[in-house]
Amino acid sequence: MAYKTNSLFHFTRDIDTIISILEHGFIPFYNKEQIDDLFGFEEELFDSELIDELGSSTFPMVCFCDIPLTSIKEHKTKYGGIAIGMKQSWGLHNGLTPLWYYSSEMPIYTEMRLLVAKVTDSREYQMSKEVLDGDSLYLQTNALNYLRLMKTYSKPMIIRKDDKVTRYYLENEWRFVPNKNVFEDTTGKSLFIWEEQMNLFNKDIRDDLKSAFKLKLDIKDIEYIIVDNKSDIEILIKKIRDWSKERKYKEESIDLLLTKIISLSHISADF
Secondary structure (H helix, E strand, O other), rough: OOOOOOOOEEEEHHHHHHHHHHHHHOOOOOEEEEOOOHHHHHHHHHHOOOOOOOOOEEEEEEEOOOOOOHHHHHHHHOOOEEEEEEEEHHHHHHOOOEEEEEEOOOHHHHHHHHHHHHHHHHHHHHHHOOOHHHHHHHHHHHHHHHHHHHOEEEEEEEEEEEEEEHHHHHHHHHEEEEOHHHHHHHOOOOOOOOHHHHHHHHHHHHHHHHHHHOOOOOHEEEEEEEEHHHHHHHHHHHHHHHHHHHHOOOOOHHHHHOOOEEEEHHHHOOO
16 A cells, blocks of 8 residues: 555645635645744743744644545544645645654754754853854854754654644655745744734735745646535536636636546545
8 A cells, every 4th residue: 555645735624725725826824833842942942042043833834745545534634625636746846845753762853952952052152252253153053044944844753642642754744834034024024933923923914925925836737636525516616617717727727627626535435
């Protein structure tokens, strides 16, 4: 049995979200990630004055996975039963990156924690001096850039909470995160924010996210559009037919798009 597929799936619970993606592309909104143990809890970062550099674990992203079709039925209980599957080549072209799944038993986990601690100690020492040492500042900057990049593409293998075990590594997640400097220059917001700010910030900069950071797609890049039930199929087909009347797409593109639609019941029966 295959444990991966050549498609990258983005799941949602709402057919309107799929329609929006087809019209506008994928938009990276702020989300909370469970990675505090590796890079330092928010309180630790705040105390060490690294909160603006490494920030919290809430940042903008678009998430995908390359799980096989046989696993989609289980995946829907957590992320929804509606999905759009893109070609992997499209994902690579747009900078999507597979996540690094870690556990505290891995040697690299210890090294990453040590690197955070060393950067913290170095930053505190430099801040205590009147003049910053150029070489030290250069090393700090590069270390922080590396840590920030790792933070946005990391996830624990397993999380245990209230006697429940979540095995994240089975999700085969890929992710798109905007470039920090470009994002902050464009939106005027920090890439890393507090979780409490998430809903407000997503609303405030929605237009900026749509115009500057959306992942564009072409119908030829789509492998599947997975819907949960018959009513969703009818809604989607009607919308696609409306696009044909509005001349948003050529007729042959509309016909191609309609062939991509598949239901969960069909997947359950055939895969």
